[in-house]
Amino acid sequence: MADKTFLNWPFFEPRHKVLAESLDLWAAGTVAAVDHSDTDSACRILVKAMGDAGWLQSSAAGAGETFDVRALCLTRETLARHDGLADFAFAMQGLGTGALSLFGTPAQQEDWLPLTRTGKAIAAFALTEPQSGSDVANSTMTATRDGDSYVLNGEKTWISNGGIADVYTVFARTGDAPGARGLSAFVIPADVPGFEVVERLETIAPHPLARLRFADCRIPASALIGAQGQGFKIAMSVLDVFRSTVAAAALGFARRALDEALKRVSTREIQGATLFDLQMVQGHIADMATDVDAAALLVYRAAWAKDTGAPRITREAAMAKLFSTDQAQIVIDQAVQLFGGDGVKSGEVVEKLYREIRALRIYEGASDVQKVIIARQTMAAFQGD
Template sequence: MSDKTYLQWPFFEDRHRQLAEELESWSAEHLINIDHGDTDNACKSLVKALGKAGWCLHSAVDPAGSATTLDVRSLCLIRETLARHDGLADFAFAMQGLGTGAVSLFGTKDQQNEWLTATRVGEAIAAFALTEPQSGSDVANSTMSATRDGNDYVLNGEKTWISNGGIADLYTLFARTGDAPGAKGLSAFIVPAGIPGFEVVERLQTIAPHPLARLQFTDCRIPASALLGQQGEGFKIAMSVLDVFRPTVAAAALGFARRALDAALDRVNLREVQGTLLAEFQMVQGHIADMSMNIDASALLVYRAAWLKDSGASRITREAAMAKLFSTEQAQKVIDQSVQLHGGDGVRTGCVVEKLYREIRALRIYEGASDVQKIIIARQTLAAHRDGK
């Protein structure tokens, strides 16, 4: 049983504690032995299940409600819990939020009514189309174009490493509208799947299978009403969405790390070497201490960032970057230590920690690689110092 004492930290309200308890019970019943053999169908089934159970309601704002922000603490608690039970379930939930984040934060009521009504109940699948072959974390270097033509925009270019690519019903897509060079020239759009000129040209395979694809747009027409926010605001929109969802990536890493520690504790309390339990060896105790400490430190950074955003901070770029960098890097170390404590079983296909070892690696790359997070933290820290803050 994973540690739950952190739920008593002052970052949380009673509603968050109730959410965590209810999701834990649901996950224990519904996320047992998820078949990952057919990744596409597994994700579709998980989105439907999460939607039917009401968990996807937390992934986007309610079009009929008055709230214009997302509860980041709830998002983090959900991702942490789902990731601890099943990585693909976490992925399915996360993409419903990330894929519609711009619609939640910047969409008109018409746009929200059209799409969020469906994604919040698992009836439509969302995707976030930002990355291009030559511009991964360098968003300002995007070259995909959206040219205004009467009442339409015409899309030309390519996106790659797009999560839910090939199974999504809508894509939040970023393209250059020619307003200015660099970051100032980007705009955001809602693009439905299956329209003329939009093609899934390659499905991408990774060490921990997820639905991923390379997308091609050739003279693809979308109505001007598909624009999110104002023309030229695409970079601001993308960064605002990442401010919300980077802490949730850290929370997913935290969930993976907690599962790895649980597995390690089970192992060292059962396995004997020369008649002595592994748990009795001081070197093993040192590993357990490091794992436990780094998990708590990660949780503090994750829920500090989430609490700040929920408390009204307009931007949490530095705090979100710290949470993502530290938590994903430390989760990798915690999982590696757990594999080591499992010995040969730790690298056996099908072992829990072997699966975690494959699942954690991508989190240190997507939504801003670890080295990029260091640059963000340094620039934010230097700027604050110059400004005397």
């Protein structure tokens, strides 16, 4: 049984405990029943199920609302503990519409947020390009103003929900300035002429991913999110909210791995005793439990800071993502080792966790990029900037 004592930590309010426990019960009875043989279909089913049950309400924040980052993190941790694709489906509803929540006009929010919050529309966040992964300022896709329209040309890749999304938040260069200052953000429906999905991308843990192409794709000027030239600021503001939730998902994977390992070592016998009776195994369990708790402290420190008024949590979120994703990889690897041959058997829980965790150390800022962010933020604080 997953440890839930952390819900009594002072980071949380009573409603957060209710959320985590209620979602845990729902996920146990719903998520496992979804057929995952067709990834696109499973993702659509999960989004609809979460929308029908009301779990997607926290994924967006409309006029007069703010994100509850602790609720976002608890939701991702809980879903990830049950199913990686369910976590993915929830996360992309939030990330895909995050720019609308934070910077969208009332009309943009009214058009899309009621749909994504109820699971009637699927969202995507299109930032990465073939030549620019972590280097967002190196984006080359263009959005050229033409009267009351913008004309988009270029490609995006590794776009989550690419191919199944109904709405995309797309970042393109509007030429206002070089580098990061020349980007703008747009909300684009999937059926707009000139937009196409040119390649579906397969990964070790199946998720809907695609390469997108925009060829003389004309959109109304009203599709601009925020002001022209604000794209980099918008993208970073969205990631400032959602980066700590990636850490929460990694925490959910690690908790599940620890639970599976505890079941294994308490029931598997070797030389007349259980695996747990071996002192080396106890050492592994101790390391895994410590890593899980340390990750949880970093995750919910970051979320609590944002919810209690911190304007930015760049350093805290980067620390949470770096530590939680890297240590979850170690915890899961240790669980695989404790399972022996069964640990690498296709379909085993720990084998699926092993494949699921790897991408989290890359997307929304790879681990090495997080180290750069942490170092620069730490130096700036030291120098009093």
